[in-house]
Every structure is written in C-alpha cells, then in structure tokens.
Amino acid sequence: MxxxxxxxxxxxxxxxxxxxxxxxxxxxxxxxxxxxxxxxxxxxxxxxxxxxxxxxxxxxxxxxxxxxxxxxxxxxxxxxxxxxxxxxxxxxxxxxxxxxxxxxxxxxxxxxxxxxxxxxxxxxxxxxxxxxxxxxxxxxxxxxxxxxxxxxxxxxxxxxxxxxxxxxxxxxxxxxIDLEPFSQADSSWLKTTLGLKGKKVCLFVGRVAPEKNVDFLLESFQIVASKLKDVVLVIVGGGPELPHYQKKAEELGLGNSVKFIGPLPPEKVPIYYAGADLFLFPSVTETQGLVFAEAKAAGLPAVGVRAFGSKSMVFDGVDGFLTGLNPREYAEKVILLLRDEALRKLFSQNARKNAQNFxxxxxxxxxxxxxxxxxxxxxx
Structure with missing residues (x-):
C-alpha cells in the first residue's frame, strides 16, 4: 500500500x-x-x-x-x-x-x-x-x-x-505515543539540573501562544504560588508570543516561580515530564491534546479545562481534574493535588494504567x- x-x-x-x-x-x-x-x-x-x-x-x-x-x-x-x-x-x-x-x-x-x-x-x-x-x-x-x-x-x-x-x-x-521514553526517563534529572530540589514542580508543555490559554495558566498559577511555598511552574515550548508571556509572568510577581525553557527537540521532552509532580494544560482548542497522553505515560496527574480535547483525555477525579474556565477553580484543584500526596500518588498510578490506550x-x-x-x- x-x-x-x-x-x-x-x-x-x-x-x-x-x-x-x-x-x-x-x-x-x-x-x-x-x-x-x-x-x-x-x-x-x-x-x-x-x-x-x-x-x-x-x-x-x-x-x-x-x-x-x-x-x-x-x-x-x-x-x-x-x-x-x-x-x-x-x-x-x-x-x-x-x-x-x-x-x-x-x-x-x-x-x-x-x-x-x-x-x-x-x-x-x-x-x-x-x-x-x-x-x-x-x-x-x-x-x-x-x-x-x-x-x-x-x-x-x-x-x-x-x-x-x-x-x-x-x-x-x-x-x-511511544510510551517507553516517558515511563523510563530519569525522574531526578529535572529538579537536580534546574536547582529545584525540595520544590513541587508543575509542568506545561506546548506552544506558548493564546490558543493554548497561557494567560489563564499564569493567572491561575499566581493564585497557587500565593498559597503554597516552594512551587514552580516549568513551561516547555516556544512561539512568537514567548516574550509577552515572560513579561506577564514578571508583572504577576512570578519571576522566581516560573521558568521558561523554550522549545526542545521531542527526544528531550520526556525527561521534563519524568521530573515533574503535576501537569497543567488549560488549552480549550485541542482535538485530542497529545501532551495529556505523554503526561499519563510519565505518571503525571493532569489538571485541564473542560473542553473538547481534554474531556476525552483526562478522567476527572481518576487521573486528574477538569475545571471550568475560572482561574480560582483551576488553582484550587492544583493546590489540592500538590498538598495531598496520597491522592496525587493514586492519580499517578491511574494515569500510567490509562496511558496504555495511547x-x-x-x-x-x-x-x-x-x-x-x-x-x-x-x-x-
């Protein structure tokens, strides 16, 4: 053929x-x-x-x-x-x-x-x-x-x-996706290399652009950072709007709490998933959201917004949470998973299991x- x-x-x-x-x-x-x-x-x-x-x-x-x-x-x-x-x-x-x-x-x-x-x-x-x-x-x-x-x-x-x-x-x-690179990556590399030992790391992977709802992400994370100490948002991805979002993070007082990594070749991305504690992806324009599958393969619980792609990728209350388009509601779910170690571990196990479907x-x-x-x- x-x-x-x-x-x-x-x-x-x-x-x-x-x-x-x-x-x-x-x-x-x-x-x-x-x-x-x-x-x-x-x-x-x-x-x-x-x-x-x-x-x-x-x-x-x-x-x-x-x-x-x-x-x-x-x-x-x-x-x-x-x-x-x-x-x-x-x-x-x-x-x-x-x-x-x-x-x-x-x-x-x-x-x-x-x-x-x-x-x-x-x-x-x-x-x-x-x-x-x-x-x-x-x-x-x-x-x-x-x-x-x-x-x-x-x-x-x-x-x-x-x-x-x-x-x-x-x-x-x-x-x-190829599940193995995400499930076998070194989970200690990210925090060691970026100097984040002892911190909880939230991860975003995707195009840094309006259609990925990055403004909403930063506004929500500002609430998270105001409630929790030692939490960092790592943003992997590039795009023409990257300088705008870097400036916005500074304006929101998140200069030390958000790290913009920029674009990476696909083979280097799994190690970022492996070292994070939680995956954040509030995009409302996805038809699937391949990054959700990658997060599952790495055992990362995810917090998304109730939308077309995410509704089929995140099992609400099982391997992550889905919220309305409200920064405070979104931040509350992030805070819950970062504070509750047992719940996060359960969601992580469920995520790995559900990754097999992809x-x-x-x-x-x-x-x-x-x-x-x-x-x-x-x-x-």
Missing part, C-alpha cells in the same frame, strides 16, 4: 500535527505501508526521495511556520507514477485542499485527520473575527464531507462534528485497518 501525505505542517517545523504524522509513519511502515510527502519547503533543505516540497513563505503571524503555495501541474502525474493507493490530508487548507482535489480527480480515496478546532484560531485574524469563525467552521465541515473518511482524535470531537453536520464516514483514532502500536493498528477498509470499499 502506498499513501500520499499532504500536510501544511512538516519538518523542520515542529508541532503536534508533525509528531502525529511521524509516529503513524514509523509504525505503519513496519506493516509495509509506503509514504510519499507533499509539504512546504523551508530554506535550503536537502532534497529527499519521496518528499515533494512546495515553495512557501513565512506566515505573517508566525515566522517559524511556512505557508506553501499549492500550485503544481505535476501532482497528478506524480501520484500516477508513484502508484498511490490512498491520500491522507492533514489540513483543510492549502496543501490539504490540493490533496483532496487531486484525489477526487484521480478517484483515489482521501482521508482527512481533523487535528485542530480551526475556528478557535481566529485570534490570528487582524479583523472580522466573528465572521472568520463562522466561515472557518462552515468551510472545514464542507471540506470534511468531501473526503472518503474523517479521522477524529476523540469520540467527543466526532460527536461535535456530527452535530455540526458531518455526513461522511468517520473513525475515532487517537494519535499514539500506545503507538495500538493506534497504528486502528489506522491500518481504516486504510485497508477504504481500499476495499472507499464509498462505504
């Missing part, structure tokens, strides 16, 4: 979408699936066989992310020559749209992974955000209904899309089965 991947995000840019693509590619390759990629070009990246890069420009609101110009007269020819059986698109825009249109033209099944609640990113629009939200929501649904199948990371997201009018075939397939081997098998079924019956 040969699959063509069309994605607006790929290396050297790093994101949850990129990590998802890499993990499925790694596992499905073991099952004999071959991949070719249609992705944005970044600078002078060396050409690789099977990777077709499109001229791209930096996004106005994020210079690290490049927008591909999805124009080529060779795509259809390339897909025929490569004898592609199936197209997997990871965005409803630009290259994703090109992949969908080409698949329909060549009568090749098209799978779309609904990675993101796209309408929740309209804060990047300079104006008419209400209109932009409505148009984006309508457009993504229309795009999804023109695909052979839509992959939803959680049952909650599938229910949401069905309520909006999703008619095409759908499947719930979370992005899996092993990369299990989720890749679900994806492979979907691919196979579409080749047998693409119109079901």
């Amino acid at each position: 040969k699959v063509a991947v069309f994605s607006d995000s790929y290396h050297p840019y790093v994101s949850g979408v990129v990590r998802s693509i890499d993990l499925f590619r790694e596992e499905l390759s073991k099952r004999g699936v071959e991949f070719i990629f249609f992705i944005p070009a970044y600078g002078n990246i060396k050409k690789e066989k099977g990777f077709y890069r499109f001229f791209s420009v930096p996004a106005p609101t994020n210079k690290e992310f490049h927008l591909a110009l999805p124009f080529s007269f060779k795509v259809s020819k390339t897909l025929r020559e490569e004898k592609v059986d199936l197209i997997h698109v990871h965005s409803p825009f630009l290259l994703g749209r090109l992949g969908q249109k080409t698949g329909r033209k060549l009568n090749i099944p098209v799978v779309f992974t609904y990675h993101t609640l796209y309408e929740e990113y309209v804060h990047y629009f300079p104006f008419a955000r209400t209109t932009a939200r409505a148009v984006t929501s309508w457009y993504t649904l229309q795009f999804a209904n023109k695909c052979s199948a839509v992959i939803c990371p959680t049952e909650t997201i599938r229910d949401y899309l069905c309520q909006k009018g999703l008619k095409t075939r759908s499947a719930v397939i979370p992005t899996g 092993s990369k081997e299990y989720t890749a098998r679900l994806m492979y089965d979907l691919y196979q079924s579409l080749l047998v019956n693409p119109d079901r």
Whole structure:
C-alpha cells in the first residue's frame, strides 16, 4: 500500500500535527505501508526521495511556520507514477485542499485527520473575527464531507462534528505515543539540573501562544504560588508570543516561580515530564491534546479545562481534574493535588494504567485497518 501525505505542517517545523504524522509513519511502515510527502519547503533543505516540497513563505503571524503555495501541474502525474493507493490530508487548507482535489480527480480515496478546532484560531485574524469563525467552521465541515473518511482524535470531537453536520464516514483514532521514553526517563534529572530540589514542580508543555490559554495558566498559577511555598511552574515550548508571556509572568510577581525553557527537540521532552509532580494544560482548542497522553505515560496527574480535547483525555477525579474556565477553580484543584500526596500518588498510578490506550502500536493498528477498509470499499 502506498499513501500520499499532504500536510501544511512538516519538518523542520515542529508541532503536534508533525509528531502525529511521524509516529503513524514509523509504525505503519513496519506493516509495509509506503509514504510519499507533499509539504512546504523551508530554506535550503536537502532534497529527499519521496518528499515533494512546495515553495512557501513565512506566515505573517508566525515566522517559524511556512505557508506553501499549492500550485503544481505535476501532482497528478506524480501520484500516477508513484502508484498511490490512498491520500491522507492533514489540513483543510492549502496543501490539504490540493490533496483532496487531486484525489477526487484521480478517484483515489482521501482521508482527512481533523487535528485542530480551526475556528478557535481566529485570534490570528487582524479583523472580522466573528465572521472568520463562522466561515472557518462552515468551510472545514464542507471540506470534511468531501473526503472518503474523517479521522477524529476523540469520540467527543466526532460527536461535535456530527452535530455540526458531518455526513461522511468517520473513525475515532487517537494519535499514539511511544510510551517507553516517558515511563523510563530519569525522574531526578529535572529538579537536580534546574536547582529545584525540595520544590513541587508543575509542568506545561506546548506552544506558548493564546490558543493554548497561557494567560489563564499564569493567572491561575499566581493564585497557587500565593498559597503554597516552594512551587514552580516549568513551561516547555516556544512561539512568537514567548516574550509577552515572560513579561506577564514578571508583572504577576512570578519571576522566581516560573521558568521558561523554550522549545526542545521531542527526544528531550520526556525527561521534563519524568521530573515533574503535576501537569497543567488549560488549552480549550485541542482535538485530542497529545501532551495529556505523554503526561499519563510519565505518571503525571493532569489538571485541564473542560473542553473538547481534554474531556476525552483526562478522567476527572481518576487521573486528574477538569475545571471550568475560572482561574480560582483551576488553582484550587492544583493546590489540592500538590498538598495531598496520597491522592496525587493514586492519580499517578491511574494515569500510567490509562496511558496504555495511547500506545503507538495500538493506534497504528486502528489506522491500518481504516486504510485497508477504504481500499476495499472507499464509498462505504
């Protein structure tokens, strides 16, 4: 089986979408699936066989992310020559749209992974955000209904899309992770290296940006730090808004209580999970929240906000807590878990157990089965 991947995000840019693509590619390759990629070009990246890069420009609101110009007269020819059986698109825009249109033209099944609640990113629009939200929501649904199948990371997201009018075939397939690096990492490294011995460490991992609700995180943590001594928030991740949040932490009097680590390569992230005591992730824009699975694998209880992605990833009162969008309520749950050692230990044990549902081997098998079924019956 040969699959063509069309994605607006790929290396050297790093994101949850990129990590998802890499993990499925790694596992499905073991099952004999071959991949070719249609992705944005970044600078002078060396050409690789099977990777077709499109001229791209930096996004106005994020210079690290490049927008591909999805124009080529060779795509259809390339897909025929490569004898592609199936197209997997990871965005409803630009290259994703090109992949969908080409698949329909060549009568090749098209799978779309609904990675993101796209309408929740309209804060990047300079104006008419209400209109932009409505148009984006309508457009993504229309795009999804023109695909052979839509992959939803959680049952909650599938229910949401069905309520909006999703008619095409759908499947719930979370992005899996390699559990071992998170469960086997050195738990003493973080506090020793950062000089945090004797302190309770809360961890955030993700893009440091408005859509991850970082303002809310800092405001909540200010309450936590005012109630507890020797507690530190470690923030792993980068983004164009990083200086803004560093300044905000200072303004909130958290200069000594928040450590911004910046972006890290994926292989270095597990050691941060392993050394923390609690995982904080109040984003309300996730379709899954892969970081919750990583936290579970490391045995970290999590505190999230009741939203689409987190509701399917955090079992409230079992391996973490979910709260409303209220900084004080959020802080109270954080304080409870930091103070109650026995409860935190119980949640930690439950988190490790529940992490098994997100092993990369299990989720890749679900994806492979979907691919196979579409080749047998693409119109079901």
